[in-house]
Amino acid sequence: MRTRTGSSPTIETIARHAGVSTASVSRVLRGLGGLPETVKKVQAAAAELGYVPNAMARSLRGGQSRQVTFAMPDIGNPVYVAMMRHIQATAGAAGYRLLLHSTQADPVEELAALRALADRHSDGLILCPIRVTPAHLDELGRAAAPVVVIGSLPEDLAVDSVRADSVTGAELAVRHLADTGRRRIGLLNGPADTVPGAARHQGYERALAACGLRYDDALTASGRFDAQSGEEAARRLLDRVPDLDALFCANDLIAVGALRALRSTGRTVPQDVAVVGVDNTDLAEACWPALTSVDLGAHERGRLAAELLLSRLGDEVQAPVSRLAVQPRLIVRESCGASAAHADQVGGPSQHKEIP
Structure with a gap:
């Protein structure tokens, strides 16, 4: 069964069919496991909907896209341009391409950027929100890939962050x-x-x-x-x-x-x-x-955020959460x-x- 004639099911349609989150579907389809019951639901839904893994994605080294995303409020603001330059330089030196997402400070766009991690078009996200809502905290807590926030976060949220004082x-x-x-x-x-x-x-x-x-x-x-x-x-x-x-x-x-x-x-x-x-x-x-x-x-926050994200994508997946602060001048x-x-x-x- 397919979602509509001639179309392949997406992670979202599998998640709805199985009654689980898109993050859970992403983990199971990438072979990262999960709760046995969840794995069974996802596998059954994928088989019933006729899910076929993307051959190109499978061929990427380690199953990675070698791309990371920077989602900022306004691509025309010079402060975010400064961050972007240093994120790109740091990520590029490690062999990653940088994708840009200008959210216009719209929480809906920021939440969409977090949910899109389940599609695996990007291996990780640097998010720079000017408002942090309960919905942000919820999505950050269950993101399907590593996220670093440029800004302040509650201490009990297990997400890396870099903030300015x-x-x-x-x-x-x-x-x-x-x-x-x-x-x-x-x-x-x-x-x-x-x-x-x-x-x-x-x-x-x-x-x-x-x-x-x-x-x-x-x-x-x-x-x-x-x-x-x-x-x-x-x-x-x-x-x-x-x-x-x-x-x-x-x-x-x-x-x-x-x-x-x-x-x-x-x-x-x-x-x-x-x-x-x-x-x-x-x-x-x-x-x-x-x-x-x-x-x-701004330059330092961009560089530090990129370094934290790369460390999560590398050998420090289980490292303690980092809370970094940059002092003003x-x-x-x-x-x-x-x-x-x-x-x-x-x-x-x-x-x-x-x-x-």
Whole structure:
């Protein structure tokens, strides 16, 4: 029996017929075993549906595709491009091709990328979600192939991860602005219900308190993690708080939008308003004035995630779960100036210093 005339059954149809998960079907069909009852159900369903193993897939060395997937929220965001370059370099050196999946931060797309591992088109997945829902945790816990998450996960979930210390990064940025004499420091954030959005907000509040500055909701605005949203949020904030003297932006794209808004409203940077971004992407050096930005180690996170995935695909399948954290650095450039009182002295060729 076949699912329809002329078509071969898929792992999904076998799973439905057998009443088991696609991950279980994948393991049984790859010869990795499982519970005896599950193996019998899968084998019976496969035989009844007329499943024929793919000869090309069987011929691949070790039954592997020699491909790994990187699923990221936005392929146009420079921070994910930086990750991708280092994932590709690391995977390529080990003989793997890299497949890209731009999810647009849609949980449905991210869950689909996890479920697609059962099809064995990819040997493993590096997933970079900006929200982690219970459905994500459920799929991660039963993934049919190794997964590494770039982001934070619950400690009791047996999945490797690499994260940035975004809260400390936000603190570095806001403390620096306060140290240079800024007192009306605004926050331009992405969606507050995302992991990075929540971390930026937490670090912003902590730093204000540490510097003796009062938190005020009126000094914050949020939108998306892109330049257009950054410009719109900056305009709203400047209309509401005309005496704003600094902006901490949740990423470099938002900061680019903020710089546009400041120029169009006749404010100079850093003389009138100092600006700090996050991610230290190539955009930071390309801006004028060059953008001070928190480096969250996108390159390093990409490389470490690829190394963890390759270790799972190699000899360390049963190794303990790895939880790696990359420490932030503040890269100070002209968009902050030397201080609020002497910002007009900053100029000339782009220069920067690092604050660990």
